[in-house]
Amino acid sequence: MENTFDRAKIIVRGGEGGHGAVSFRHEKFVPLGGPDGGEGGQGGNVILRANGNTSDLGKYRFRKVFQAENGEPGQGGKRKGRRGKDLILEVPLGTRVIDVKNEILMADLVADGQEVIVARGGRGGLGNVSFASSTNQAPRLAQKGETGGELEIILELRLLSDVAIIGCPNAGKSSFLNLISHSRPRIADYPFTTKEPVLGVLSGERNLIFVEIPGLLAGAHEGRGLGNSFLNHAMRSQLLIYLIDGGSESPLGDFITLKGELEFFDSELVSKPSVVAINKIDLSEVRSKMQEIKKTFEEYGIKPYFISAKTGEGVYDLLNKVKDMVKEERPVETNIEIILRPEAKASVQVYREANSFRVVAPDIERIMALVDLEDPEVRRQLYGLLERRGVSQALRRAGARPGDEIKIGDTAWPWW
Numbered sequence: 001m002e003n004t005f006d007r008a009k010i011i012v013r014g015g016e017g018g019h020g021a022v023s024f025r026h027e028k029f030v031p032l033g034g035p036d037g038g039e040g041g042q043g044g045n046v047i048l049r050a051n052g053n054t055s056d057l058g059k060y061r062f063r064k065v066f067q068a069e070n071g072e073p074g075q076g077g078k079r080k081g082r083r084g085k086d087l088i089l090e091v092p093l094g095t096r097v098i099d100v101k102n103e104i105l106m107a108d109l110v111a112d113g114q115e116v117i118v119a120r121g122g123r124g125g126l127g128n129v130s131f132a133s134s135t136n137q138a139p140r141l142a143q144k145g146e147t148g149g150e151l152e153i154i155l156e157l158r159l160l161s162d163v164a165i166i167g168c169p170n171a172g173k174s175s176f177l178n179l180i181s182h183s184r185p186r187i188a189d190y191p192f193t194t195k196e197p198v199l200g201v202l203s204g205e206r207n208l209i210f211v212e213i214p215g216l217l218a219g220a221h222e223g224r225g226l227g228n229s230f231l232n233h234a235m236r237s238q239l240l241i242y243l244i245d246g247g248s249e250s251p252l253g254d255f256i257t258l259k260g261e262l263e264f265f266d267s268e269l270v271s272k273p274s275v276v277a278i279n280k281i282d283l284s285e286v287r288s289k290m291q292e293i294k295k296t297f298e299e300y301g302i303k304p305y306f307i308s309a310k311t312g313e314g315v316y317d318l319l320n321k322v323k324d325m326v327k328e329e330r331p332v333e334t335n336i337e338i339i340l341r342p343e344a345k346a347s348v349q350v351y352r353e354a355n356s357f358r359v360v361a362p363d364i365e366r367i368m369a370l371v372d373l374e375d376p377e378v379r380r381q382l383y384g385l386l387e388r389r390g391v392s393q394a395l396r397r398a399g400a401r402p403g404d405e406i407k408i409g410d411t412a413w414p415w416w
């Protein structure tokens with residue numbers, strides 16, 4: 001997938017937790033001093049935040065990975081490492097967040113300031129203070145910081161709007177938007193003048209947001225013209241206006257083409273309430289065909305409105321109808337409950353591999369990562385810990401004998 005202004009696939013990564021420290025109060029290795037190595041700082045989270053001043057997802061077009069700051073290592077004097085800063089990624093209102101792997105909608109950010117954590121920072125590792133016990137008063141074990149959570153997500157912008165203006169190129173969509181709102185999209189005598197969706201606000205008792213969807217033609221779903229992906233921005237609209245060029249060879253044919261393209265995109269769109277407006281009735285060749293056009297639509301079960309986006313004729317009636325049809329309240333945006341992955345349990349599992357035993361226990365793996373197995377004292381302490389945490393028992397149950405190879409994380413050594 002190529003990242004565009006309204007869609008981006010990115011990887012977010014929480015910061016790593018800082019390592020726990022091995023430190024003693026006085027001189028190193030003078031047991032009397034007592035351990036005072038502090039905990040590592042937590043890694044920063046990656047947070048998406050909706051911002052009303054951000055208009056698109058352009059800033060995610062070229063960068064792929066976004067990682068929050070790592071936590072700092074713990075220090076002597078039981079000092080905890082500094083927490084990593086959160087990374088805040090601003091997104092426009094209407095951004096949907098999709099978890100790629102699990103194919104779930106994680107969040108729909110529609111309100112200014114609304115936030116969602118998409119990747120958590122790893123926890124800091126425990127310092128040697130935490131490993132002191134009555135039998136081990138000079139612990140030289142500490143824990144590595146946890147790696148941060150990582151997630152591949154798709155950001156997808158769906159503009160917030162009440163009414164979507166759908167039509168073929170040149171039908172007069174921009175002219176209509178220009179007439180009813182302060183929006184000033186470019187209007188020109190050639191197709192595809194509008195290349196991005198345009199918003200306009202019709203002020204009144206209740207402001208209505210209109211969105212002009214770039215022109216659609218037959219085969220848009222196969223990529224003809226500008227394609228059909230802009231229809232995504234009509235998904236939140238309550239009402240569609242099919243704006244038809246009255247001067248077209250077949251206004252009804254245009255309408256059927258448009259509906260077909262919407263159906264190809266998402267059948268939910270076609271089932272939205274809609275009105276049909278035949279445009280350009282100020283032109284004599286259109287005016288002379290009005291009765292005929294009306295009849296063809298009525299035979300199809302539709303009562304069209306006739307308007308001129310140039311002179312404003314008929315627009316008042318159309319807008320009254322639109323206001324009636326758009327429900328009093330905007331539908332409450334369901335705020336999707338965020339599903340956070342459960343934290344790994346502190347359990348111990350042993351698996352038999354070809355000639356070795358693999359221990360799976362995340363918190364112990366993090367201790368192993370900092371252990372110097374060459375040092376007999378450290379080794380002695382490690383065995384005490386493995387005994388207390390039930391790792392040795394689990395190994396014995398699995399049939400491990402002294403001399404068998406044991407693997408924990410990236411470390412492998414013969415059991416004794």
Ligand SMILES: Nc1nc2c(ncn2[C@@H]2O[C@H](COP(=O)(O)OP(=O)(O)OP(=O)(O)O)[C@@H](O)[C@H]2O)c(=O)[nH]1
Binds near residue numbers: 170174186283
């Ligand atoms: N006479 C007349 N011309 C109109 C009317 N509405 C639009 N036009 C003309 O039709 C042409 C296209 O109008 P636009 O408003 O740009 O149409 P659009 O549907 O936004 O077109 P694209 O953005 O290119 O898809 C322009 O030359 C307009 O001046 C109308 O009611 N009467």
Ligand SMILES: [Mg+2]
Binds near residue numbers: 173175185187194212
């Ligand atoms: Mg236009």
